[in-house]
Amino acid sequence: MSSLEKSIADSEIIALKALEFVIANKDLQTKFLSSSGMSPKTIQNSIQDLNFLVGVLDFLLSNEEGLVKFCKTNQLDPNQPSIARKSLEELEKNETNP
Secondary structure: OOHHHHHHHHHHHHHHHHHHHHHHOHHHHHHHHHHHOOOHHHHHHHOOOHHHHHHHHHHHHOOHHHHHHHHHHOOOOOOHHHHHHHHHHHHHHHHHOO
16 A cells, blocks of 8 residues: 555545544534534435545534544544545545546
């Protein structure tokens, strides 16, 4: 696995952990569902969509308290979710416009 592939995989893992964190927190879950207009079923169907994962990270990045708790819970540097978001967004752009 190249370093780029590892970086992308790490970014996807961070985004999926962020989703798990948001869904596990009732307050964040309610806010996420409300702001995204999604249902639990549509979330389940969107997990492999890079735009969706970017949106999950955007949501978490917009909630400082949730972001701090997420990073502490997952032993991440507070900059990692932002870096992961940028990486996934870049990957999505490259897949859309090869």
